[in-house]
Amino acid sequence: MQNSSNATTLPMDAADGMVNEDRRGFVKKLGVTALALGVVGAVVECGRFLKPNVLYEPSRVFKVGEVNQFPFGSRTVIEGKAVEIVREKDGVYAISLVCTHLGCLLKPVLNDQEIGYSCPCHGSNFSPKGDVLGGPAPRALPWYDVYMDNTGNLVVDASKENQKRTKLVV
Ligand code: FES
Incomplete structure (x- = not known):
C-alpha cells in the first residue's frame, strides 16, 4: 500500500x-x-x-462680605468654610463649626438660647459662644480673628485662633 x-x-x-x-x-x-x-x-x-x-489647600484667610450683610442678632454659616459669623450688638466674631472631638461638622441649633451647636457624630453640644455643654468634646470651639479690609469687607483669618475671644467692634 x-x-x-x-x-x-x-x-x-x-x-x-x-x-x-x-x-x-x-x-x-x-x-x-x-x-x-x-x-x-x-x-x-x-x-x-x-x-x-x-x-x-484653599487659603484660610477669606472674605465673607460687607458687614451690613450681617444684621444685628444674626448667625450666618459661611458655606464651604466651616465657620459661622455671629453679629451681636457689641461686635462680630467668627466661630469654628468643626467639632473639637473628632472633627465632624457641627450643626447650629436654631431657636435655642442654651445650645448653640450640636454635633451629629457623637452628640457633643456647645453653647452659642462655643463652650462645651456636654458630650466627648475636649475643648471649646475656637474663635477666629476677624477684621475689616480697606474695601469694607469682613475678613476671617481661620489660621489664627482668637484666644481672648474679642469681638470686632463695627
Ligand atoms: S466628632 Fe463631635 S462629638 Fe465626636
Whole structure:
C-alpha cells in the first residue's frame, strides 16, 4: 500500500530541535519583556519620587462680605468654610463649626438660647459662644480673628485662633 499524503515528514531529531528553539525564543522574549516592564516601572516611580507630593489647600484667610450683610442678632454659616459669623450688638466674631472631638461638622441649633451647636457624630453640644455643654468634646470651639479690609469687607483669618475671644467692634 502506498502513502498518498504529500506532507513531508522530518526526522524526529529535527522536529524536537525546532520545538526547543521555539520554546527557547519564547522564554527569551518573555524575560526581555519582563525586564523592560521592570525598568519602565522603576523609571516611572523615580519620576514620581522626584515630584513633590503636595496637596494645595484653599487659603484660610477669606472674605465673607460687607458687614451690613450681617444684621444685628444674626448667625450666618459661611458655606464651604466651616465657620459661622455671629453679629451681636457689641461686635462680630467668627466661630469654628468643626467639632473639637473628632472633627465632624457641627450643626447650629436654631431657636435655642442654651445650645448653640450640636454635633451629629457623637452628640457633643456647645453653647452659642462655643463652650462645651456636654458630650466627648475636649475643648471649646475656637474663635477666629476677624477684621475689616480697606474695601469694607469682613475678613476671617481661620489660621489664627482668637484666644481672648474679642469681638470686632463695627
Ligand atoms: S466628632 Fe463631635 S462629638 Fe465626636
